[in-house]
Amino acid sequence: MATGISPSLVAQTHTLLQALTTSPYPNLPSPPSVPRRASVALIIRIQPSYSHWPPPRDSTSTSTPQDLETFFAQPWTHHGSPEILFIKRAARKSDRWTSHIALPGGRLDPTDADDAAAAVRETWEEVGLDLNTHGIACGNLPQRLVTTHWGKKPLMVLCPYVYLLTTHETPPLRLQPTEVAATHWVPLRSLLAPAQRTVAFEDVSSRLANQETGVRKWMLSLILGKMMFAAIGLLPTEPLHSAETPAPEAAAAAVQVQDNRHSPPTFYSRTMGLASRVYRSDVLDQFPAAPKEGPLHLWGLTLGVVADFLDLIPPHNALTLWTYPTFTPLDVRFWVWLLTYRFKERKRAELQAGSAVLYKPTFGGASESLANSAVLVDRPMTTSTTAEVEGERTDETGFHGLGTGSAVGDMKSRKAAVATMLEGWVDRVAACCLPEIADRGRYYDIVRRAVGVTLVGRAGVLALQHRSADSCWVVLYGQVYDVTSFLPSHPGGGNAILQLAGSDATEEYDPIHPPGTLRDSLPVSANLGPFDMTTLPAKEATFPAPTSTSQSPAQTQPDEDPLTSLSDCLNLDDLETLATRRIPRKAWAYYYSAGDDLHSKHLNNTVYSRILLRPRIFVDCTRCDTSTTFLGHRVQLPFFVSPAAMARLGNPAGERGIAQACGKFGALQIISNNASQTPEQIVEDSAPGQIFGWQLYVQNERSKSEVMLQRIHALPQIKFICLTLDAPVPGKREHDERNKNVGASLPVTSSSPSFASGGVGNALFAGTAADLTWSSTLPWLAKHTHLPIVLKGLQTHEDAYIASQYAPQVKGIILSNHGGREMDTAPPAIHTLLEIRKFCPEVFGRVEVYVDGGIKRGTDVVKALCLGARGVGLGRAPLFALGAGGVEGVERMLGILRAEVETAMRLLGVVGVEGLGGRHVNARAVERDVYEGEGVGRGKEGWWVGSKL
Ligand SMILES: Cc1cc2nc3c(=O)[nH]c(=O)nc-3n(C[C@H](O)[C@H](O)[C@H](O)COP(=O)(O)O)c2cc1C
Structure with a gap:
């Protein structure tokens, strides 16, 4: 005797099939708006037990039982196990039920005689099983209107038909590979087993919310998270996979299912499991285990159909074991539970009392116990309350396969049991989740x-x-x-x-x-x-005072610090202090940050103080002219705005605001490749005669840079291209990194594989070319721009010398260590300037030499000019000034610096910037630190020897 196979289950199946055959569910006419109909076949076979295997068929007899009585008269059937055939649908993008477990079936064709014929034809087409030859038609299950859109949009009428295979020797199945990935015979007893009950998750955003638009879609996904549906874990006895169907991973459905399989947990898997449970709000671990790949779970529409069948089998608990659908977020789940509590209790009570069991077959004498356990209830005529609820609705299955709705046509006593169970649930949930947009x-x-x-x-x-x-x-x-x-x-x-x-x-x-x-x-x-x-919760808008390590000298005594407005700011440090209080923390961190330990930044700031000025007396200094020329263009100030990204981070006026201030002062501004406004916006409304440069970070996709150059050419205010070369990969800027890494969002970049694994550099520099060379880049640039080139970021006299060899294409160089933001401990620009004077002073005659980095005072500007710089760039100063007071702040900064430069020039006894020279400075203290190794150009010829100054 085979263990585990209950003979009564066969008898119960027999009785049920008889009842369904003799008393089929009525036909549900299609609503006028929804002509589509589909049919599925619930195919049952009796799998023989080992000990009661059917005798080999008499080869002379071709007949197989054609009716239920003859079939179940065969003794072997009494020891067999009823099984249902499921298909696993092939993975298809367009199929809303892709990869689901389903019953064979499909749409009604015009060629089909009726709904049942459609089920037969589809079964033949999908799995190669001819039900006309090998099956006994056993009536149907409740027909239902399938809906979507929270039950509001009818899709089709679904008609399930039941068949019993007439032989245990199932003919070989022929799976249609584009529709069916596999077939599975699943024992009825395992479908009924409480242990196989589980839940399936569906991403509401991918299904439900996708049917919505705009705010509804967003809100739905936001509020509802995932949905959890009742599911049955399948334990198939005989799987058959289509050899031509794509591999299982291609069939990965959007549905996640928890199953009961366990593998030994690791720390990682535990952590991830916990995180996953928290995410799904399954913190109490209500459901067995983490999702595993390839589960066979029955849920949704097919489960609704199968549950109708299962509930007709004693002990009629298929539906009481049902888990009501709900949502993963705990709060949503709580509200749904609360709002539907009484309703569910009522339904449960009705089911248990049998009052709402709409149809149970009147089991005949096939089995005493069966007859006794059957709930022989005809549904009483509907009460007025129920009638009100039901209204004129047809039997429908909405909400991804959940049965809802009321009676079928006028036969109010015959409808889907799942529908009874869930009737009204969707309405309640939808009502609280989806208010109408009438108002x-x-x-x-x-x-x-x-x-x-x-x-x-x-x-x-x-x-x-x-x-x-x-x-x-x-x-x-x-x-x-x-x-x-x-x-x-x-x-x-x-x-x-x-x-x-x-x-x-x-x-x-x-x-x-x-x-x-x-x-x-x-x-x-x-x-x-x-x-x-x-x-949304309010965001932090301003930055609290920085820690002492990041304070500048002007920031160290907050009690004595009277800075509250622009007019209180007397120097560039004051402006930085004020900005630090006013701009968002992220902006401050991005502006302030520099490479590694900030040594170069510090050197930039301190090196000028080691250069001494040599004022002369008895010079008429009533007149003072700070104007000069950059690449032949007259400007009013010998200092300029260096290219710097993200000006709008500190103030909405952005680079355009800086341009407005520069316009008032006749100052040059170099626009960053990564400016937060377009070059067109920045130069628009510029002052007459105002000039700009445009800084270029060459992109890996050269065509992008070429397109930008085209745009620049259309802006006559832009007089040159400044090609930055000191940042082929990002420096390590920890202030920025600690403050949520604003710089990481910048579209500045490098293809360096060492940054590919993540971190600030990867994000910051993705996209910018790291493969620039003297021999390839300048010729490429020559092809794409007629504008003069200024190379920025030179940090050695060797490179300055080489650059000078590319004159006249290269018209100028900016000695810069990028404000100390790239290579930490790279020399300050003033060192490189001194190197050039020492090793290859002829460079000054071939290209214009500029410096930037660490400029805080007018005396710093003057010292650089004295040592041969044609102009001096300001990186952070304009950004902080903008942050301190917008356009006015930048004006104040330019005004302060201009006044300081004028004062320094006057005290030196110099009338115009061209009068400044090496004789006005004593740079010995700095010269001692300047590079002394091998040189290019004239070689070591001693200090000042080759200088033309
Ligand atoms: C926040 C910030 C952004 C910068 N962005 C760029 C840029 O996009 N392109 C560029 O060539 N240099 C950029 N630089 C470097 C400046 O052009 C300049 O070389 C440097 O800031 C000068 O040092 P300073 O800030 O001490 O004046 C940036 C500097 C800062 C501080």
Whole structure:
């Protein structure tokens, strides 16, 4: 005797099939708007037990039992195990039920005689099983209207038919590979087993919310998280896989299922498991284990159909074992539980009392015990209350396969048991989750509140939603954007976006992306709709005073520090202090930061103090002319604004604001490649005669740089291209990194593989070419621009010398260590200037030489000019000044510096900048530190010997 196979289950199946055959469910006519019908076949076979295997068939007899009585009269059937045939649908993008476990079936064709014929034909087409030849038709299960869109949009009428295979020798199945990945025979007893009950998760955003648009879509996904559905874990006895169907991974469904399989836990798997449970709000581990790949789970629509069948089999508990659908977030789950509690209790009571069991077959005498356990209930006529609830609705299955709805046509006593169970549930849940938009103001109010509660209640979970490379949403300017597909191509690297995913990224995005970036980078469909910003927690807007290690001398005595407004600021340090209090922490960190231990930055700032000035007396200094020329263009100041990214990070006026201030002072501004506004915006409305340079970071995709050069050529105010060469890879800027890495969002970049693994450098420098050379880049540039070239970032006299060999294409060089932000312990520009004077002073005659880095005082400017610099660049000073007071702040900064330069010139006894020379400075203290090794050009000829100054 085979153990584990209950003979009564066969008898129960027999009785049930008889009842279904003699008393089929009525036909559900299609609603006028939904002509589509589909049929599925619930195919049962009796799998013989080992000890009662059927005798070999008499070869002379070809007949197989054609009716239930003859079939079940065969003794072997009494010891067999009823099994149901399931298919695993092939993975198909367009199929809303891709990779699901289902019953064979499909749409009704015009050629089909009726719904049952469609089930037979589809079964033949999908699995090669001819039910006309090998099956006994055993009636049907309740027909239902399948709906979507929260039950509002009818899709089709689904008609399930039941068949019994007439022989245990199932004919070989022939799987249609584009539709069926596999077939599985699953014992009825395992389908009934409580231990096989589990839950399946579905991503609401991918299904439900995708049917919505705009704010509804966003809100739904945000609030509802994932849905959890009742599911049955399948234990097939005989799987058959299609050899031609794509590999299992291709079939990965959007559905995650928890199953009961366990593997020994590791620390990692435990941590991930816990994180996963917290994420799914399954903190109490209500459900067995973490999702595993390749589970066979029955859920949704097919489960609804099968459950109708199972519930007709004693002990009729298929539905009481049912888990009501709910949502993963704990708060949502709680509200759904609360709102549906009484309803569910009532349904459970009705089921247990049998009052709502709408149809149980009247079991005949096949089995005493069976007859006794059967619930022989005809549904009483509906009460007025129920009638009200049911109204005129047809039997429907909405909400991803859950049975809902009321009676079939006028036969109120015959309908899907699942429908009875869930009747009204969807309405209740939908009513609380999806208010109608009749009153838009009220709707937004409700949604705002819901999101507010949701955000407060599960901030952590919220943060985790749509924060992966698989689904990445951000809020920008009050709109929700799905940026998933953009992640790989983001110039600053996908990580830069992922850091901000699931949150309002406007503050980070806006200052560093010129207008038009969104439009150019994302398809229109990426905009998911508006987002109510008032529901978000307030963000920190300003930066608290920095720690002492990061304070400048002017910041060290806050008690005595009277700085509250621009007029209190007497020097550039004051402006930096004021800005530090006013600008966001991230902006400060980005501006302030420098490489490694900030040695070079510190040297930049201190080196000038070691150079002494040599004032002369008895010189008429009533007149003082600070004007000079840059590449032949007259400017009023010998100092200029060096290219610096992200000016809008500190103040919305941005680079354009700096340009306005420069316009007033007749100062040159070099616009950064990574400016937060477009070059067109920045130069627009510039003062007459105002000039600009444009700084270029050559991109890996050269065509992008070429396009930019074309745009620059269209702006006559831009007189030269400044090619920055000291940042082929990013420096390590820890202040920036510690403060959420603002710089990491910059689209400045390098292809260095050493940064590919992540970190600030990778994000900051992704996209910028690291393969520039003397021999390839300058010829390329010559092809794409007619503008003069200024090379920026030279830190040795050798490179200055080589650059001078490229004159006249190269018209100028900027000696710079990038404000100490790149190679820490690289020399300050003033060292390189002295090196050039020492080894190859002829460079001064071939190209114009500029310096930048660490300029804080007018005397610093004057000293650099005395040593041969044609002009002096300011990097941080304009940024901090802008942060301290917008355009006015920059004006104040330029005014202060101009006054200081004038004072220094007058005290030196110099009338114009061209009068400044080496005789005005004593740089011996610094010269001692200047490089002394091998040189190029004239070689070591002693100090000043070759200088033309
Ligand atoms: C916040 C910031 C951003 C910068 N961005 C750029 C840039 O985009 N391109 C560039 O060539 N140099 C850039 N630099 C370097 C400056 O052009 C300049 O060389 C340096 O800041 C001078 O040092 P200083 O800040 O001490 O005046 C940047 C510097 C800072 C501080």
